[in-house]
Amino acid sequence: MNRIPLRLLAALLTVVCASARVPAQQVSVPRATLTPSLGGAAGFVPGLIGGPAVLSPLPMLPLTPSLSFVSAVSAPAPAIVTPVAAISEAPAPIDSPDEKLTPIKIALEALELTAASRHDPSGGSFFDGARAAAHVAPSGRGQAGPKGFIKNADGVWVGGRVAEQSRWIDLLYAELSPHMDLAGVMDVMDDAYAEGRVKLASVEKVAISREIAESSVHLEGTRNWVDAILVDAGGRNIAVHTHRVYFHPAPNNPASEISEGIRRVNKYLEKAKSDFAAGGLAEREMGRKLSQIELNFDTRGYREIENHLRGKEKDFHAAYGNRFIFRYITESRMASAQLRAEYNRLVEKYRDQPEGVMNIIDGVTYSREVGVGHELNSHKKRLQMGLKITQAGRDFFGKRTLSDGRIIEEYKTEFDAVTEPLADAHKPAKERDVLLWEDKSARVWMPLDKIMEETFLYKLRLYRENRAIIEESLGGAPLKVAFSVDVGGRNPEAAKRGLLVWDDPRQKALLEHLKASAPALSAEYGFPVSFIFVNSRPGEDPDLFNQQPIGKNEWAAPHPRGGRKHGRR
Incomplete structure (x- = not known):
């Protein structure tokens, strides 16, 4: 892939220079000032609590x-x-x-x-930029571009929270790429x-x-x-x-x-x-x-x-x-x-209108980078758990019969990761403790029944319906599904200090519900289901959600929260 060597080079320069970025620019990235939408464990995942x-x-x-x-x-x-x-009603060609x-x-x-x-x-x-989030301030040598923006590894201008997320992704890529093939994760x-x-x-x-x-x-x-x-x-x-x-x-x-x-x-x-x-x-x-x-x-x-x-x-x-x-x-x-x-x-x-139409493309790009960052951070966590990642970002296809009788290979799902313990390397494939992973960013609050259906349950139904061919693709190993979840909802200032303070108790309730649901879901769907919780924010402890939370009253320094704002994801 053309992007991978460039990304690796960018990340290595970031590690060496602390702030280098493709192309050779030095930037100072402020903490993101607006919290975007987007994790303790339960079940059978090795080394973690149920x-x-x-x-x-x-x-x-x-x-x-x-x-x-x-x-x-x-x-x-x-x-x-x-x-x-042209956006049109008629399908006529456009000159x-x-x-x-x-x-x-x-x-x-x-x-x-x-x-x-x-x-x-x-x-x-509306468009004068007066309510804009702080831009990244570039310094040193580099390609001239929009003020406050840097080029990411794809050669695309990014600023603010998107730039911060992009630099963090490059660091994770540099750390993980020697251990696994990340092409399926990065090319999105x-x-x-x-x-x-x-x-x-x-x-x-x-x-x-x-x-x-x-x-x-x-x-x-x-x-x-x-x-x-x-x-x-x-x-x-x-x-x-x-x-x-x-x-x-x-x-x-x-x-x-x-x-x-x-x-x-x-x-x-x-x-x-x-x-x-x-x-x-x-x-x-x-x-x-x-x-x-x-x-x-x-x-x-x-x-x-x-x-x-x-x-x-x-x-x-x-x-x-x-x-x-x-x-x-x-x-x-x-x-x-x-x-x-x-x-x-x-x-x-x-670029000067981040509270106007600029937020349309900023939001889409940031949302996708949040997903990539969480996948990479989850891969890092799995390696720390002593697991070997045998597949990452693999699309899984199955046969489907069309109304005209044709049989096609149709996309079913994506395996964010497939892992097995390093200690199982010499066992036959069907005897290995294989886990199929789903990495889910669930930072945006949704009603509990809705987020369970749209994020977790539909996936479990899909695995149940296709269990036989999935297990065959796993070398005969029995199906086990684990979710790595970023529930969000933490206080960002406390998180920067390594402390868990819940800003949104609804997200805490989601975490607790997922922990408690693992046994019932395993029984309902007929295969083991478990959850781990990974905090995927640049500069924050990925194990933040495994800590004992501190009450807001114990969080001494005042941290006023602003009102709801449109236009930020």
């Missing part, structure tokens, strides 16, 4: 036409350069516009010019760059004639962020949410990608119904009536997924009238270098 108009495309790069209709299952054709294509004349260019210039004059009720400008960030880019580009387009009232708004009790709330000339509030259809890469197996993409987007649509219904969660959380919901879908170049969504659009229209508007982003896959260049362009354009 209808829109067509919009013009972005003008920066030449476009390729959207895909023509494909009747049979087919893979998306790669494109050399493809910025976000490359003249950059000087394109309406989107004129509209975005106007958006930037008028941004500073838009004010919220408190008198602060392009998905985040693509998602952030598409979300921001979508907001840019739909905001041409409407003002942005809020951006990157978290819906309490979910893992969902509304990309933007727009206000049109008539004073109507319009929510915008862009969903990039997700599937695990399946080389030479487009049927798996299409099948998984459709399955996942169906789940998204069910959540959209409840979140954005009249009087639903979004309206209650934001304290405003939403007149319309614009859902933008990046179908990743698959016409089959787009056609499926068009059928769902008809169902939504029949049930909700014109409340939901579906738009489609039709473009082929972008080469990694071009994707990162376009991401950097957006950072450079919006």
Whole structure:
């Protein structure tokens, strides 16, 4: 992988110089000032206790036409350069516009010019950067770039908490890579760059004639962020949410990608119904009536997924009238270098507006880095437990019969890690104490039944349904599942001093529930289930959640907590 040698070099320089970063820049990274969403043990784990108009495309790069209709299952054709294509209702190909004349260019210039004059009720400008988190302050030699930003190992501009997380990931990578293959863990960030880019580009387009009232708004009790709330000339509030259809890469197996993409987007649509219904969660959380919901879908170049969504659009229209508007982003896959260049362009354009639209891409990138950091930190913990990591980040496929009788290999799940004790090395495979690991970041509060279902139980059902083929893939060893969980909720100031003080008692309750649930889950699903708890924050004790907590009254120094803020993940 091209990124791995660069990452290793970056991490080694970080270790030697204490603050070096790719490219050769020295930075001083402040502690993140805003806590993002995202762990003591139980069970058997060794060593531990139990209808829109067509919009013009972005003008920066030449476009390729959207895909023509494909009747049979087919893979998306790669494109050399493809910025976000038109968000449209119709599937007609899009011609490359003249950059000087394109309406989107004129509209975005106007958006930037008028941004500073838009004010919220408190008198602060929405886009003037006045409420920004502290940037990373670069010093020494390095490539010139946006003030307060550094290049990560992918050559992408990052700042603030994202830069801090990125440097920590590089340190973990340097420490762990001699012991295991981390390619399956590290090669995920392009998905985040693509998602952030598409979300921001979508907001840019739909905001041409409407003002942005809020951006990157978290819906309490979910893992969902509304990309933007727009206000049109008539004073109507319009929510915008862009969903990039997700599937695990399946080389030479487009049927798996299409099948998984459709399955996942169906789940998204069910959540959209409840979140954005009249009087639903979004309206209650934001304290405003939403007149319309614009859902933008990046179908990743698959016409089959787009056609499926068009059928769902008809169902939504029949049930909700014109409340939901579906738009489609039709473009082929972008080469990694071009994707990162376009991401950097957006950072450079919006870098001074972290409390505005910049938070859209910042939040997406940070969320993905949180997951990568937790996986790496969990690998480190497993090595400390005397376990050999035999697999990491492996995608697992199983057979599925389609409606037309074809049998395909379909993505089922990802094994974050498969381990066995070092002492079992000379035993037959089926006699080894093999553990299949799931690394889960659960920092965002959700109702207990909801987080159990969306984070843990659906995985256990999947393992139960596919137990025979999973055990076969493990060399005949009996299935045992362990979760490494970061529950969050700790007081950051206390954690920096190595002390556990719960800021959010609901997250403490989640930890205690998981500990107590292991025996019942093992009995229900028919194989051993256990949990360990790993704190995955830069500069903090990974075993923090195994400590005896200190009550807030015992935590002497005052640590006032700010109110809820929109726009930070």
